[in-house]
Amino acid sequence: MVDLPKKKVGLISCSGEDLPEGTVSRMAVLQVLERLRPEDTVTLCLPLFLAGEERERAFARFYPTIVVDGCDMRCAARATEKYSARPAASLVISDLIAQDGLPQPQSTRQLDPAGEEVAQVVAQKLAREVDRLLGTVRPTLIDLGDQAPGGEGEPEAGAAGLKVEGEPDAVTTATCSCGSGIPVAQISINGRRVQVLALPAILEQFRELGKQVSEVTAGELMETVKLYNQVPDEEAAEWREAVLREYALHTVAAEPTSTAS
Amino acid sequence: MSEQKETDDGRVLLVPCSGIGKAFGSVGREAAYVVVEELRPEETGTVCLARLTLPDDEESRRLVGEHKTIAIDGCPKACARISIEQAGGTPSATFRVFDVFRAHKELRAQGVSDIGDNGRELARILAEEIAAKVDELLGKQSEEK
Numbered sequence: 114m115v116d117l118p119k120k121k122v123g124l125i126s127c128s129g130e131d132l133p134e135g136t137v138s139r140m141a142v143l144q145v146l147e148r149l150r151p152e153d154t155v156t157l158c159l160p161l162f163l164a165g166e167e168r169e170r171a172f173a174r175f176y177p178t179i180v181v182d183g184c185d186m187r188c189a190a191r192a193t194e195k196y197s198a199r200p201a202a203s204l205v206i207s208d209l210i211a212q213d214g215l216p217q218p219q220s221t222r223q224l225d226p227a228g229e230e231v232a233q234v235v236a237q238k239l240a241r242e243v244d245r246l247l248g249t250v251r252p253t254l255i256d257l258g259d260q261a262p263g264g265e266g267e268p269e270a271g272a273a274g275l276k277v278e279g280e281p282d283a284v285t286t287a288t289c290s291c292g293s294g295i296p297v298a299q300i301s302i303n304g305r306r307v308q309v310l311a312l313p314a315i316l317e318q319f320r321e322l323g324k325q326v327s328e329v330t331a332g333e334l335m336e337t338v339k340l341y342n343q344v345p346d347e348e349a350a351e352w353r354e355a356v357l358r359e360y361a362l363h364t365v366a367a368e369p370t371s372t373a374s
Numbered sequence: 375m376s377e378q379k380e381t382d383d384g385r386v387l388l389v390p391c392s393g394i395g396k397a398f399g400s401v402g403r404e405a406a407y408v409v410v411e412e413l414r415p416e417e418t419g420t421v422c423l424a425r426l427t428l429p430d431d432e433e434s435r436r437l438v439g440e441h442k443t444i445a446i447d448g449c450p451k452a453c454a455r456i457s458i459e460q461a462g463g464t465p466s467a468t469f470r471v472f473d474v475f476r477a478h479k480e481l482r483a484q485g486v487s488d489i490g491d492n493g494r495e496l497a498r499i500l501a502e503e504i505a506a507k508v509d510e511l512l513g514k515q516s517e518e519k
Contacts, residue, residue: 128392129422130403139394143487158393160453163427163460188424195429222407 120340121155122243123176125200127189128159133218134183134206137228141206141235142181149240153247159189162196167308171297173197175310175341177246179239183207202242206235300355302348311341312356316363326364331357385419386466386508387437390446391454392423397483398471399448401497404489405471406446408501414508426457438463442511444504447471467507474500 126142129135146154155176161169172178173193180189180200190203210217210231218228244251298312315337324330334356338344344352390406393399410418419441425434438461445454445465449472458465474496475481481499484490489497 126394127422127424128394128403129424130390130392130406130420131422135422135424139392140487142394147485147487156394158391158395158399158451158453159424160391160427160457161451164451164453164456183422186422186425186428188422188428192424192427196427222404222411 120247121153121176122150122201122246123172123178124154124156124239124243125159125173125178125180125189125193126156127180127182127184129183129188130221132183133221133225133228134210136183136221136224137206137218137232137235138181138183138189140224140228141232141239144232144236145239145243149236150243153243153249159192162192168297170197171308171310173200174308177201179203179242179246181206181235181239201246204235204238206231209235209238298359300352300359302351302355309338309342309356312338312359315341316360317367319360320364320367324360326357326361328357330360334360383440384512385417385441386414386511387441387443388418388420388446388504389423389426389438389443389454389458389465390420391448393448393453394486396448397486397489397493398475400486400489401475401483401493401500402446402448402454402469402471404494404497405469405500405504408498409504409508413501413505417508417512417514423454423457426461429460431461435462442466444469444507444511446500446504466511467504469500469504469507471496471500474503 124142124145126138127135128139142156146156157169157172162172174197178193178198178200179202180193182189182203182205184207185205187203187205190200193200209215213234215231215234216227218231219225220228224232243249296311296313298309298316299306300309300312301307315334318337319330319334324333331353335344335349335353338352338356388406388409390402391399392403406420410420421434421437425431426438428434438458441463443458443463443465445452445458445468447454447468447470450470452468452470455465455468478496478499481492481496483493483496
């Protein structure tokens with residue numbers, strides 16, 4: 114059975130090598146990817162929007178994406194929007210430091226104590242934003258006695274002294290979407306080529322289920338296609354027709370070739 | 375890296391890929407810092423790779439146009455090299471972390487956020503190769519280690 118890609122939140126970090134805030138952005142994003150929300154997040158190296166292929170440039174169209182920039186150049190936000198899609202949310206470390214009165218990190222190579230503190234705050238903000246975008250309700254916090262950093266307000270999941278039930282303790286590996294890519298296909302709608310996210314996987318899943326090429330299947334296909342793509346109402350009929358046509362071609366192409374006698 | 379250091383003439387700019395999804399990206403990043411901060415602090419600088427991805431950033435185009443650059447890539451996608459080229463520059467040299475790892479397979483990095491002792495050792499070996507290339511590009515004899 115072909116697994117359709119799970120809906121996750123994309124995280125893009127500027128990782129700016131030239132300033133401490135770039136290192137903070139990188140480490141905060143890694144903390145979310147590896148520890149706080151490993152099952153719900155995926156990342157991509159920012160320069161792959163430029164150097165990669167169409168599958169990589171589909172990243173922010175497929176995943177609701179949060180970008181984290183170190184400075185007000187906002188390279189990650191600008192590149193993501195230019196090459197992929199407008200991010201769902203964005204955060205600038207230098208602005209956050211100024212707004213929240215956080216200590217100023219000084220080290221680029223590795224996090225100093227100030228950088229650790231800022232990275233922790235940023236990671237918690239990102240984790241909450243991931244939950245918001247996915248509509249996830251987190252379990253109750255267990256207070257282990259220490260005060261969470263950040264002063265007033267709701268204690269934050271994963272903060273020092275607090276533990277969330279069910280949260281993984283072991284460090285996992287960040288999920289990078291490069292190479293594995295997002296399956297995309299192009300179909301013709303009203304004479305123009307339109308990119309459809311996840312279509313190859315959807316077609317293969319339906320074929321494996323033995324779905325016949327029919328109007329009923331067309332409706333089911335479109336229900337799934339709409340999970341990953343925005344289908345304009347005024348073009349719904351053309352999409353339905355084109356997707357069913359692609360499915361017919363896909364089923365024929367997948368049939369075993371008969372051996373000539 | 376200060377702006378002054380970036381723009382000083384004669385410095386070689388190191389551009390690591392800093393790939394966030396692979397440990398080799400972190401090794402490349404660490405190697406760049408070893409060169410810039412320890413081995414050749416007067417002769418090298420760096421520039422944010424993210425900035426090179428911006429198509430309309432004149433300053434980044436000027437930086438890679440006016441300086442010799444070294445790309446340090448963590449994977450075959452070669453983002454650092456391609457980004458330098460897209461910004462109008464031509465890397466004077468390109469290093470791939472994997473090439474160094476292939477010669478030192480015992481030095482497997484631990485992870486992306488913490489490359490561990492093996493990763494740091496791998497980064498230092500790579501950094502020394504980069505420093506030698508910097509010397510070559512600047513017409514200097516490699517310094518005694």
